[in-house]
Amino acid sequence: MKKKMFLLSLCASCVLAANINFKEAAQDIKRADPSTQAGVVLSYHDAIKDVKKSVVNISTSKTVTRNMAGFDDFFNDPYFKQFFGFDFPQQQRGGSKKEVISSLGSGVIISSDGYIITNNHVIADVDSISVSLPDDDTEYKAKLVGADEKTDLAVIKIEAKNLSAVSFADSDKLMEGDMVFALGNPFGVGSSVTSGIVSALNKNNIGLNQYENFIQTDASINPGNSGGALVDSRGALVGINSAILSRSGGNNGIGFAIPSNMAKDIAKRLVEKGKIERGFLGVTITNLEGETKKAYSNQSGALITSVEKGSSAESAGLKRGDLVLKANEKNITSASDLKNYIGTLEPNQKITIIYERDGVSKSVSFVLKADTQSISSQGLIDGLELKNLDTNARAKIPANINGVLVTGVKEGSKADNAGFEVGDIIIGVEQDEIKSLEQLSSVLKNNQAKSFTKIWVYRNGVAQLLVLR
Template sequence: MFKKIILSSILTSFTIAASISFKEAQDNVRRVNPQGSDNSVILSYHDSIKDAKNSVVNISTSKTVTRARDPFFDDFFNDPYFRRFFDIPQQRGGSNKEVVNSLGSGVIISSDGYIITNNHVVENTDEITVNLVNSNEEYKAKVIGNDPKTDLAVIKIEAKNLAAISFADSDDLMEGDVVFAIGNPFGVGSSITTGIISALNKDNIGLNQYENFIQTDASINPGNSGGALVDSRGALVGINSAILSRSGGNNGIGFAIPSNMAKNIAKSLIEKGKVERGFLGVSITSLQGDSKTVYTNKEGALITDVEKGSAADKAGLKRGDLVLKVNEKNIKNANDLKNYIGTLSPNEKIVLIYERDGVTKSVTFSLQAQSEALSAEGLIDGLELKDLDKQSRSNIPNSVNGVFVSSVKKDSKAENAGFEVGDIIIAVEQNEIKNIQELSNALKANRSKSFIKIWVYRQGYAQLLILR
């Protein structure tokens, strides 16, 4: 009897909860064939993307890498009886050198041979070969410039009358827009996949320093990197860059670098050979949780620290100021501010609008060059440091990022801690380091500690050093 009462109570409760009314879709809908009543018509985007397809090239690269040998396996495999039995040539020298080949894609942006691609496709390569669509001719390419902070690079081939792609304004994109990914997946040659724009302005993915990705479910696979993401007109909206995948294949989450960012970076690399960015000199975060309740504006970039002597410091900006707008650009979060300042040049004058103590204020000032605003000197006593470049990255895997140790002063705090020339500082405590700016921020955040744990990459391994 007790069980029946309980069951009856449950059923009564369920009946009450199920009394909700739902909004019903319209009845009597009709299904319409996209091509209408004319069965001789095939729905196709062929004419829209045929020109864009001719603007996407296949890129193959090669480089020689040196791999350290494992002493145990060296002894085992260098045994003369073993090598004679398996007919393996005798190895000489202290390391293994091998040629590594890889594939990618690129997009023609000018009729005279300039091509934009991902930096990771062409970085630290010995040779770059480009194949055009519907052509058996191969072209040797040279790197014009690269920008690891956005993972973009420009290469050039000696050719004329090429099919340059048309650029779309990526700021006009909307979720749900139909897009096509064009590239060279798995080295099978020119291929096209389709999908929609799944999301916009994706950041904190952890791939690049400057992130404002377009997310798409159009299939992007290994080999698509550097290829084109185009809209239904065939205009370039992004450069395919990465996927989220546990298996290495497409899972419907791909990322592309917006065409507006790609255009600005390519222009700078072609005209100057490098990207020069304006430097504000602040640490920032986005408004979250309770911090939104203390500001009149609910969106913006919150300044958490101002570097002494920086452009922001000279302009009078302070910790706690909420940046709302720079020039005509509305700032919704920290990533907006970082990415926008990154498109501006050193010494460029800006108008910055911010909130302080509930009052909206405005200040006009000029940005600095990052090299002027941030010096590596004195960050760690006894060390000369520099950001990784092509020369200092020699024989270092592309997956390793950090700050390169170019000199260690004798009897300094750095030498006592165990630093060596050639070390790459990859982390401070639990914070990964990609450049001098991030190293400076991490050291400041931990300066109150009696010792700081610093991780360095040395001879293929991560090692822990203690800085006191």
């Protein structure tokens, strides 16, 4: 049967700002001991039959260019010929080959009119996104609504109506030992359900995302499950499947899901604005541990170790050594608590911080400034991911070096061809010194009419000139 194709642009700018109303699960949770059901077959079929309709398969494709230089020398090596006994076709020296790479993932329908949440890594840097619904052979071409790399979440949209939207549970009410089910498209085999329990909560410092508050589960999460649903025994969404810890690539019983409350917040902001804007506190923080606890009346919180100049924290009078105990109504028991909570706030939003200094609890209220480090670098220089220098980056370079840090270089892009490398610091464009993303954007606009642009980078202790064409 021939599939109908609905062609839509992948361009995020084509999606207008919108509102979204989430379907909420009942929040009055009752737990039951299954051992009281003696003599009956325990089954969760009725609990998951509806949510299965909300989990979709996502396939993506992108074209990459592979450099074939040097392969002919390898194939024609006399020792290679001796073992294989025949000649290989000659590759043009210094040539390249274009190749289309496809990958699979999962997504969860969050509104009846076609909004779908998935992982950012499922749809990042692809040329096309296709969506297949359960029990439907129609293939929908999706458009990107918005993505947030820092939480590894993204929202896409297909043109369809009357879809089965998932019901959101309050992930803050999850408990270790709760039964959960992972739904998705593992290994491309189609819709699949695995079961397990919540193994741990509030897992952070895993090194996957900047903002981490993972649900850990032993329900099997395999390649292709990314972006799928983690649901409780009622079939309500508690998390978005994201990653596994594995040396082999298969499931070893440690999987991670992004809590539904975080997913709902990010999805709402992406649908409404197409991007995530975060307030910026401007502090470096750590946990209160070991001997350091003896110096404080409170035994948990987020310990401020440095305050950036010109930041919201400096303006509010916060100092190194202050122990943050509460942010608005959120109790802060760790550095991760504070980082994740600040990540939910937008610029110009008011915040009240309660903290301990010299054994005394104090309170300060102020307005968060914009996170200049989260300003989009997309489109500034083709193929580059950029961010402003933060405290950690500045610790590795001389104090007199200012600029913008290169955090990613896309293969085959103009930036790649010009010789940019991850870790470069853009310190100048033509005769202008660069100190921030905002300034880089302004200077590049002034030079966009030129056939090439001279860009100075700081690399391995010296300044180097790159020419961008």
